Amino acid sequence: WQSADGLPDDSVVGVAQTPDGYLWVATAGGLMRFDGLQFQQFRLETLEGVPNRVVRAMMCDRRGSLWLGMDRGPIICIPTNSTVEPEVFTNVPDSRASVIAEDGRGAVWITYTDGGITEIADGRVTVFGPGSGWPAEGASSIAADTDGRLWFAKGNQVGMFRDGAFRTLFTLADAIECMGQRSEGGIWICTARQIFEAGLNGGVKVYTQLSPAAGHGSPQALLEDHTGVLWIGTAANGLFRVSGTNVESVSSSYFDVDCFAEDREGNIWAGTDGGGLERLRPRIIELLGLESGLPNESIRTACQDSSGAIWVTTQNGLIARQTNGRWETLERGSNSVAGFASCVAPAQGGGIWIGTLNEGFYYWNGDQRRHWDHRDGLTSDDVRAILQSSNGDVFISTDGPSRINRLRDGRLKQLGIPVSHRSLRALVQDAKGRVWVASADGVLLRIEGNSVLDETPPSKRLLSIRCLSATPDGSLWIGYAGWGIGRLKGTNFFRLTSDQGLDDDYVSQMVADDNDWLWCAVNRGVFRVSLAQLDDFAEGRTARVRSIPYGPAEAANLEPNYENGSTAFRSSAGQIYFPMRTGLAVVHTENVPHGTPPPPVIVERVTVDDRTVALYDRRLDINPAQALPPNSGHDKRVGLRFSPNHHTLDFEFTALSFTSPEDVQFEYRLENFEEDWQEAGTQRHVNFPRLQPGRYRFDVRACNSDGVWSPQIASVSFVVTPFYWQTWWFRSAALLAFTLCVIAIVRYVSFRRLRRQLIVLEQQAALQRERTRIAKDIHDDLGANLTQIAFLGELAHQDRGEPDKAAERVEKISATARQAIKSLDEIVWAVNPRNDTLAHLMDYAGQFALDYLRLAGIRCRLDFPEQCPPRQLSTDLRHNLFLVIKEALHNIVKHARASEVRLRIQFAGDSLDVEIEDNGCGFDPSLARNGAVDNALADGLRNMRQRMTDIGGELEFQSGAGAGTKIHLRLPLASPQS
Numbered sequence: 001w002q003s004a005d006g007l008p009d010d011s012v013v014g015v016a017q018t019p020d021g022y023l024w025v026a027t028a029g030g031l032m033r034f035d036g037l038q039f040q041q042f043r044l045e046t047l048e049g050v051p052n053r054v055v056r057a058m059m060c061d062r063r064g065s066l067w068l069g070m071d072r073g074p075i076i077c078i079p080t081n082s083t084v085e086p087e088v089f090t091n092v093p094d095s096r097a098s099v100i101a102e103d104g105r106g107a108v109w110i111t112y113t114d115g116g117i118t119e120i121a122d123g124r125v126t127v128f129g130p131g132s133g134w135p136a137e138g139a140s141s142i143a144a145d146t147d148g149r150l151w152f153a154k155g156n157q158v159g160m161f162r163d164g165a166f167r168t169l170f171t172l173a174d175a176i177e178c179m180g181q182r183s184e185g186g187i188w189i190c191t192a193r194q195i196f197e198a199g200l201n202g203g204v205k206v207y208t209q210l211s212p213a214a215g216h217g218s219p220q221a222l223l224e225d226h227t228g229v230l231w232i233g234t235a236a237n238g239l240f241r242v243s244g245t246n247v248e249s250v251s252s253s254y255f256d257v258d259c260f261a262e263d264r265e266g267n268i269w270a271g272t273d274g275g276g277l278e279r280l281r282p283r284i285i286e287l288l289g290l291e292s293g294l295p296n297e298s299i300r301t302a303c304q305d306s307s308g309a310i311w312v313t314t315q316n317g318l319i320a321r322q323t324n325g326r327w328e329t330l331e332r333g334s335n336s337v338a339g340f341a342s343c344v345a346p347a348q349g350g351g352i353w354i355g356t357l358n359e360g361f362y363y364w365n366g367d368q369r370r371h372w373d374h375r376d377g378l379t380s381d382d383v384r385a386i387l388q389s390s391n392g393d394v395f396i397s398t399d400g401p402s403r404i405n406r407l408r409d410g411r412l413k414q415l416g417i418p419v420s421h422r423s424l425r426a427l428v429q430d431a432k433g434r435v436w437v438a439s440a441d442g443v444l445l446r447i448e449g450n451s452v453l454d455e456t457p458p459s460k461r462l463l464s465i466r467c468l469s470a471t472p473d474g475s476l477w478i479g480y481a482g483w484g485i486g487r488l489k490g491t492n493f494f495r496l497t498s499d500q501g502l503d504d505d506y507v508s509q510m511v512a513d514d515n516d517w518l519w520c521a522v523n524r525g526v527f528r529v530s531l532a533q534l535d536d537f538a539e540g541r542t543a544r545v546r547s548i549p550y551g552p553a554e555a556a557n558l559e560p561n562y563e564n565g566s567t568a569f570r571s572s573a574g575q576i577y578f579p580m581r582t583g584l585a586v587v588h589t590e591n592v593p594h595g596t597p598p599p600p601v602i603v604e605r606v607t608v609d610d611r612t613v614a615l616y617d618r619r620l621d622i623n624p625a626q627a628l629p630p631n632s633g634h635d636k637r638v639g640l641r642f643s644p645n646h647h648t649l650d651f652e653f654t655a656l657s658f659t660s661p662e663d664v665q666f667e668y669r670l671e672n673f674e675e676d677w678q679e680a681g682t683q684r685h686v687n688f689p690r691l692q693p694g695r696y697r698f699d700v701r702a703c704n705s706d707g708v709w710s711p712q713i714a715s716v717s718f719v720v721t722p723f724y725w726q727t728w729w730f731r732s733a734a735l736l737a738f739t740l741c742v743i744a745i746v747r748y749v750s751f752r753r754l755r756r757q758l759i760v761l762e763q764q765a766a767l768q769r770e771r772t773r774i775a776k777d778i779h780d781d782l783g784a785n786l787t788q789i790a791f792l793g794e795l796a797h798q799d800r801g802e803p804d805k806a807a808e809r810v811e812k813i814s815a816t817a818r819q820a821i822k823s824l825d826e827i828v829w830a831v832n833p834r835n836d837t838l839a840h841l842m843d844y845a846g847q848f849a850l851d852y853l854r855l856a857g858i859r860c861r862l863d864f865p866e867q868c869p870p871r872q873l874s875t876d877l878r879h880n881l882f883l884v885i886k887e888a889l890h891n892i893v894k895h896a897r898a899s900e901v902r903l904r905i906q907f908a909g910d911s912l913d914v915e916i917e918d919n920g921c922g923f924d925p926s927l928a929r930n931g932a933v934d935n936a937l938a939d940g941l942r943n944m945r946q947r948m949t950d951i952g953g954e955l956e957f958q959s960g961a962g963a964g965t966k967i968h969l970r971l972p973l974a975s976p977q978s
Helices: 212-216 531-538 728-801 803-831 838-855 875-896 925-930 935-950
Strands: 012-017 023-027 030-034 039-042 055-060 066-070 075-078 087-089 097-102 108-112 117-121 124-128 140-144 150-154 157-162 165-171 176-181 187-191 194-198 204-209 219-224 230-234 239-243 246-250 257-262 268-272 276-280 285-288 299-304 310-314 319-323 326-330 341-346 352-356 361-365 368-372 382-388 394-399 403-408 411-415 424-429 435-439 444-448 451-454 465-470 476-480 485-489 492-496 507-512 517-522 525-530 547-550 576-580 583-587 601-608 611-615 640-642 648-655 665-671 674-681 685-689 694-703 714-720 859-863 900-908 911-918 954-959 965-972
Touching: 012 257, 012 268, 012 276, 023 055, 023 268, 030 055, 066 097, 075 108, 075 117, 097 140, 108 140, 140 176, 150 176, 187 219, 212 246, 219 257, 230 257, 230 268, 299 341, 299 583, 310 341, 341 382, 352 382, 382 424, 394 424, 394 435, 403 444, 424 465, 435 465, 476 507, 485 531, 492 531, 507 576, 517 531, 517 576, 525 531, 601 694, 601 714, 611 640, 648 665, 648 694, 728 803, 728 875, 838 859, 838 875, 838 900, 875 900, 875 911, 875 935, 875 965, 925 954, 935 954, 935 965
Parallel strands: 012 055, 055 097, 176 219, 465 507, 640 714, 859 900
Antiparallel strands: 012 023, 023 030, 030 039, 055 066, 066 075, 075 087, 097 108, 108 117, 117 124, 140 150, 150 157, 157 165, 176 187, 187 194, 194 204, 219 230, 230 239, 239 246, 257 268, 268 276, 285 583, 299 310, 299 576, 310 319, 319 326, 341 352, 352 361, 361 368, 382 394, 394 403, 403 411, 424 435, 435 444, 444 451, 465 476, 476 485, 485 492, 507 517, 517 525, 525 547, 576 583, 601 611, 601 648, 648 685, 665 674, 665 694, 694 714, 900 911, 911 965, 954 965
């Protein structure tokens, strides 16, 4: 990894892995955090007292805190807890730090390029001088052993810090270049020529001699890995690996290797001063080409004979054999084979079978050699593939024509094929000893005795088959060109492709290793897939499998050959060999990591509508955000709250695996949104659309290269707050308001119904009263008159002998009849609704007054307005008002002895004023109140007042003895209806 990959500078001065799993890289351009795929910068320049971002040295202490030696002096301590701010020490020497180490007390020691040394313990800085025992001359280095003792080297002197002073234990002949911790105790010491072991008793011995290249390259970094191998970084000659006494050079991107670190997965990280950051791990795939001694880099077929030798045929028709790590080519001739070699296969009892394109096939075993061609019954001299079965039969596939031949006891027999087919290019024997043959057009054949049976799966014809492989469980594996992998077990067949998790659908070679992984050579390289996962897929227990690819990072241009049989094989040592167009690929299965724990998973960032709201390490972002610790879903203090009007919610996460970070798979779920785990593949972020208000928890986990899912789940709990109209109090208030509205509506409707019923009842009561009144009027007036007429008629009948009396009776009958007619007219006028107006009342009352008073011999003066307002009067109001006027006139005629009466009607606002004034004898009002006047008069006044009260009016009178009487009636009128 260099600046083009995200590093700020290609000069790496320190590498360390913190307890949470992140890799930290210190460079001359700043401090970076690395998760295997991307770098994130820690902004050192924002810290007070730090002049720039240039780091000169770095160390991670036992607590996980990072210690940085900065340019121009300052020392920075960055705690592992992201909520704690870094601490900057400026009261230290203004010099360039070279090495930082921690002793068993937790004290941090810093050496400088000018030879000085400083201690920081409990926040206190101590600078040691010559009086402390620190040697004055020479370059310095420090290291702590497994027991926490601090060792130092200065020039050629080596010692320890004890009892507050530096004590020299021994002196070497050469200057010491670098030091490192030794896993068995003590330290490693490296000079330009040798590596030493130093113990606690002051003893020192030579471990190994360095090669001239390593020694002359000035060693400057040393690390012992978990296997006991030493790694040496030099200033001029790159990287060296020391295993025992063997010192070998390891290719490096740059000649100046400045620092080392080993991560939890066993990867070695090397920082170079100009070449960036390097990762070193055991190679899994080795590609043997021309440089290894092969006669041609394109390999057609390969096999291993019973002696352990590796045989290949090349694209140019040669045969080569590897023994003791060296390749030799079999020369064409009488002692070898003639013709263009196309394929090889191991022979039982030693030797190999060799097929050619023009000379048939051979058995070869050193001095033993035998040949078969068309003259011996072979269907063609163009041999494509050879297989010897466990019972000794040899099966030969030929082209031109495409046929299967069987060699048994030295005799050839052609086997009849029941279906049409193209090139037969794949042969394999399964666990039950059955031989299978596949063609380029998808035909799958099984050889049973002398018969060849068609076992092509239904609907799978025309799917080109490139290879076959068999596993001990009885499964036959079929590699298709563009159609993935098929498995036939018994009568059950299934096929899966890249849609179900394969890395590539063009499968050219397949071999199973000793750890139940199926290795496949495909167009894009090599991948492996678990046989257990394939079985789970076949049985319907899972919908996907997980393949682990190996591409250019392992070996470039891994393109397999497939035209000459299923010749990939697993060697007796466990390696897998694939014939490739670019060489012979060797899979070192012993270097494949197995049983490694799944990587820790961390949610790094939470964003809402592209705005960061929470960070795992908020110190890496200049914008303020909430801290997001690991597994924060179980931390109730996090309290992430999101507004309800957000549009998208995004989670960024990572898994800290550095062996193959690009292959780490993820699954996630959002509790209360989707309960099942969702596949994210290798994608390291997921976003959700607007979520409904409520409580949620986002969970994510990762899977390592062995397909093991991390038991530790990274979680983030959060709450989406509701809109105010979604809150409980608003809903409660709305429910209460709704209930009150319902109650009000019900009450209103009920009251309206009751009011209508009351109106109906009032109307019925009014009607009843009107009927009662009419009946009373008929009974009182009309009935009385008719009774009187009847009585007078009888008297007239009795007096018919006396004409004068009879005539008088008849006259009274006539007068009473007229009175009855008038009473009937009043009743009819009162009940006729057409007369319910103020104008009709005035006309009728005026006419009645004129007629009534004229009969009594009294002058009547009417004072009515010229225009009468268009007002409606109810029957009851009109009738009662008329009766009051009538009663007043009746009292005048009967009691007043008046000669003139004035009837005045006028309007004052919304009220009707009626005045009835006479010039009669009058009366004393006080006597009327005391009941001293005529009873009929008193009763009349009382009835008049009661009638006015009943219709909402008022009655007043003025009178005096000899002064006449004035009666004033006032009746409020309703506003006219529009």
